[in-house]
Amino acid sequence: MTDTLSYLDAAAVARLRPRDAVNALVASLRDGLDPSTSTPRTFVPLTHGDYILMPAEHGADTGVKIVTVAPGNREHGLPRIQGLYLLFDAVTLAPRAVLDGIELTALRTPAVSLAGVRQHLLADTSPLHVVAFGAGIQAIRHVTTTADVVDGIREIASVTFVVRDPERADLPAELAGVACDVVQVGSAEADRAVAQAGIVHCATSAREPVFDSALLRDDAIVIAVGSHDPDAREVDEKLVGRARVIVEDRDPALREAGDVVMAIEAGTFDPDDLVTLADVAAEDVHPAGRPVFFKSVGMAWEDLVVAAAVMDADR
Missing domain, CATH: 3.40.50.720 (NAD(P)-binding Rossmann-like Domain)
Structure with missing residues (x-):
């Protein structure tokens, strides 16, 4: 693990131009990424909602998106869906960065x-x-x-x-x-x-x-x-x-x-x-x-x- 783990907040994630995100997806598929090998999302029930876990690996990177779904959050003035993305090095499995998961989803979808x-x-x-x-x-x-x-x-x-x-x-x-x-x-x-x-x-x-x-x-x-x-x-x-x-x-x-x-x-x-x-x-x-x-x-x-x-x- 690095001494300082990078955290990219929503503003930092949003700096990636949308067309560049599109190009990255297309390039990964042209480079041989096989979506059929992708691990299905996993739902884990919690007392007040659910975790949704989405792990993946490709090339030099591996990572997992952890999303929480809390139906009662409106009463607390909070979003119903929240989350983080944890990015790791695929060889050493050392953490590389933590990214805002909601902005990442808003960008990638x-x-x-x-x-x-x-x-x-x-x-x-x-x-x-x-x-x-x-x-x-x-x-x-x-x-x-x-x-x-x-x-x-x-x-x-x-x-x-x-x-x-x-x-x-x-x-x-x-x-x-x-x-x-x-x-x-x-x-x-x-x-x-x-x-x-x-x-x-x-x-x-x-x-x-x-x-x-x-x-x-x-x-x-x-x-x-x-x-x-x-x-x-x-x-x-x-x-x-x-x-x-x-x-x-x-x-x-x-x-x-x-x-x-x-x-x-x-x-x-x-x-x-x-x-x-x-x-x-x-x-x-x-x-x-x-x-x-x-x-x-x-x-x-x-x-x-x-x-x-x-x-x-x-x-």
């Missing part, structure tokens, strides 16, 4: 999403209309990460957040240099935004589809990150049936991705048609020729790769 769709997103140079379902940090960060990835290639033409209660939503007035519209889910304004969108982000707690996929353009990209339960979904089975479906890895998707699982059960999607992140990492920029759907459930290797990238950038 949209980076994974964009790593999955970047080759299709960048195949078009026309102005991009962005829609995000949800009012939380992931909805916001998926928008800003998208803007960073397309920076210099595509203009952000509009940003629309679709939420349950626009009057209560605490959202920025502007992102990516454009004013943000905030509309109510199920409204005519929401339907128009979805019909116009080049990319739709779903980052909600919904357990049923949040929009009618018949509204989507044939070249639309949809990303869903709001759940990892086999009986919860944010998109309908018709979208999954008509789209190119990209997932982090087959086994976690078939185990946890309700959007995919329920489409298979409905008979609209063949699991043999799943495309993985490892598959798309090797692809050049190209149009998909149909809608693209990326579903993420979160895997431990992703946190490790981004944590190592944060450390490299901090040197």
Whole structure:
């Protein structure tokens, strides 16, 4: 163990540019990282909540994200989810650093999403209309990460957040240099935004589809990150049936991705048609020729790769 263990707080973690986090993930896959060998997350019950443990190893690094989930924290004025990332040297197993786990998650989740769709997103140079379902940090960060990835290639033409209660939503007035519209889910304004969108982000707690996929353009990209339960979904089975479906890895998707699982059960999607992140990492920029759907459930290797990238950038 070093005499002084580095601690990177939320501000330090956030200094890594989102597109650099995307590039780090793609590079790790091109270098041979195999997501299928990633250890599944472990839930450990506690008196007042749970631990979620996510260990991983790749190359010169190993680490574990420790997240706590405390449902009663609202009464104490604290976040329900908190956590740390512990980064170690893979050879000596000596601790290298401790990172803010919540900011790391906020950074890596949209980076994974964009790593999955970047080759299709960048195949078009026309102005991009962005829609995000949800009012939380992931909805916001998926928008800003998208803007960073397309920076210099595509203009952000509009940003629309679709939420349950626009009057209560605490959202920025502007992102990516454009004013943000905030509309109510199920409204005519929401339907128009979805019909116009080049990319739709779903980052909600919904357990049923949040929009009618018949509204989507044939070249639309949809990303869903709001759940990892086999009986919860944010998109309908018709979208999954008509789209190119990209997932982090087959086994976690078939185990946890309700959007995919329920489409298979409905008979609209063949699991043999799943495309993985490892598959798309090797692809050049190209149009998909149909809608693209990326579903993420979160895997431990992703946190490790981004944590190592944060450390490299901090040197």
